Amino acid sequence: MNYLVLFFMILVFGGVIYLRAFLTRRGVLKVMEVFRQRNALEMSGAKTLQELGLSLPDFLQKITKPKDYKQSALQMLIKRGIILQTGDGRFYLAEERLDPSLNMKP
Secondary structure (H helix, E strand, O other): OHHHHHHHHHHHHHHHHHHHHHHHHHHHHHHHOOOOOHHOOHHHOOOOOHOOOOOOOOOOHHHHHOOHHHHHHHHHHHHOOEEOOOOOOOOOOOOOOOOOOOOOOO
16 A cells, blocks of 8 residues: 555656646747747847746736746746847847757747
8 A cells, every 4th residue: 555655656746747847848949939939039139028028927917827937948048048138138049059959940
């Protein structure tokens, strides 16, 4: 009986990790799609987060809507140097820095 409970707990934990990774990857692809649709692919076409529709949600939106993984995906892409920021606070996608596994167009 104890082994069955342990197996179930491991299965649930693994499922949660897989689901989080899946949702993050989907968020990354959606963020890249937004940059491509708005033609923010080089410094001259850089846009603000408001123009891209990726600004932080307000408090009411955070508590009333399910978690949106686009914000965490955006932060991850910025930290990895795939999304770059200009001096005046606009952002653009540097496609040449993309990992080949993410370089697919949705």
